[in-house]
Amino acid sequence: MIARIWGIPVEWEEESVVLRAGDIGYRVHLSPCSHQKLRIRPEGLELALFIQHFWNEHLEAPLLLGFPEADEQALFNQLRKVPGLGPMSALRILALPVGDFLSIVRNNDAARLKSLKGVGEKTARKILGELRGHIDQLEDWELASSSAVAPIHSHPATIAHHVQEVLVRQFGHSPQEASRLVAEALRRQPNVQSMEELFQEVYRVGTE
Numbered sequence: 001m002i003a004r005i006w007g008i009p010v011e012w013e014e015e016s017v018v019l020r021a022g023d024i025g026y027r028v029h030l031s032p033c034s035h036q037k038l039r040i041r042p043e044g045l046e047l048a049l050f051i052q053h054f055w056n057e058h059l060e061a062p063l064l065l066g067f068p069e070a071d072e073q074a075l076f077n078q079l080r081k082v083p084g085l086g087p088m089s090a091l092r093i094l095a096l097p098v099g100d101f102l103s104i105v106r107n108n109d110a111a112r113l114k115s116l117k118g119v120g121e122k123t124a125r126k127i128l129g130e131l132r133g134h135i136d137q138l139e140d141w142e143l144a145s146s147s148a149v150a151p152i153h154s155h156p157a158t159i160a161h162h163v164q165e166v167l168v169r170q171f172g173h174s175p176q177e178a179s180r181l182v183a184e185a186l187r188r189q190p191n192v193q194s195m196e197e198l199f200q201e202v203y204r205v206g207t208e
Contacts, residue, residue: 002051002053002064003051003171003203004048004049004051004199004203005019005021005028005048005051005064005066006021006046006047006049006200007019007020007021007046007047008020008021008046008047009038009041009043011025012039013027015030015032015035015092016028016029016030016035017030017035017066019049026064027064028051028065029063029065029066029091030065030066030091031067031076031092031094031095032094032095032117033095033096034066034067034094037068038068048068048196048200049066049067049068050066050068050070051064051065051067052064052066052076052087053065054087063087063088065087069098070166070195071138072098074137074138074166074169075138076090076091076094078130078131078134078138079093079094079127079130079131081130082123082126082127082130083126084123084126085123089118092117092118093117093118093119093127096116102138102139105127105131105132105135105138106135110124113127113128159192159193159194159197160182160198162195163178163182163195163198163199164178164179164182166195166199167182167202181202182202185198185202186198186201188201189201
């Protein structure tokens with residue numbers, strides 16, 4: 001399964017971007033919020049994305065969904081638990097920054113939620129019901145992602161803790177496996193200064 005992609009954007013489409021990674025071009029679908037934010041980056045810069053990979057008999061080709069930050073991926077995965085929301089429907093709902101979306105949930109603001117594409121009264125209530133019980137966890141992801149890109153460098157032990165949590169909760173690794181992967185990455189690169197750097201080191205070698 002594809003977990004991460006590093007590539008150069010070569011073509012921007014309405015809901016996706018084509019990334020050149022080596023000699024292969026990958027079409028990766030983005031949320032409206034991420035699409036708008038990433039498209040204004042200077043040309044030629046490499047883009048690093050967390051990937052959700054979907055494939056079943058109803059799809060003509062594998063579907064790759066990309067997330068520049070772990071908190072948006074965590075929010076997407078929680079939205080996917082809402083009955084009736086497929087991968088693309090859940091992705092299209094993410095038209096706001098994660099922090100704004102979590103504010104809607106905290107305030108039980110169904111009216112604002114219904115202003116998002118594809119969200120009616122019934123779906124809004126389902127989303128609020130599903131996310132309300134996970135708001136603290138999602139806020140932790142948001143804080144961790146914000147810390148990862150902040151100019152102030154975090155302690156490696158703190159970074160390692162957050163990365164282990166993501167590997168377990170989002171990527172399906174066992175706690176023991178996540179601890180091993182992070183420990184091996186830190187042995188190779190003990191001076192990591194962000195979650196992004198540590199993730200890159202973990203997946204640079206690869207996971208079994």
